[in-house]
Amino acid sequence: MKFMGVQEFAQRALANLKMVHNAIIASCTHQTFQANKLRQEEPEFTIGSKLYLSTQNLALPKGRARKLMPKFIGPYEITDVHAATSNYTLELPQELKDRRILPTFHVSLLR
Known part of the structure; x- marks a missing residue:
């Protein structure tokens, strides 16, 4: 039975961390896009209206x-x-x- 070395474990943990970080950023971007689809354009009023x-x-x-x-x-x-x-x-x-x-x-x- 072969055990992982410390270096291999650290590299695998960093790779997983990067993958999770990218997934969180992609999820935030997608949620922002979906929320902004429902927003209405802001009406423009002028001084004196x-x-x-x-x-x-x-x-x-x-x-x-x-x-x-x-x-x-x-x-x-x-x-x-x-x-x-x-x-x-x-x-x-x-x-x-x-x-x-x-x-x-x-x-x-x-x-």
Whole structure:
């Protein structure tokens, strides 16, 4: 009966490690490709356009039920565009500013 030497064992272990590493990278690439197939193209808005804002993450005024609130409020005018991060700055009314709501929102919250 022949036993593997230490060198042979180390070489085989390194070869297996490289093979597993390549399989993980291929799997990540495939998953990214499949996930990106379902993504929609981002709509492009320009400064001065009017958009509706989702109330999904906004804090409610005291004593109001979320199910009775509108899903979108607005329209509000775009004052700045951050294309790299898909964020837009809106001109919010004083009522929302008083509630300390920041004016920059991701495109997924706009319509």
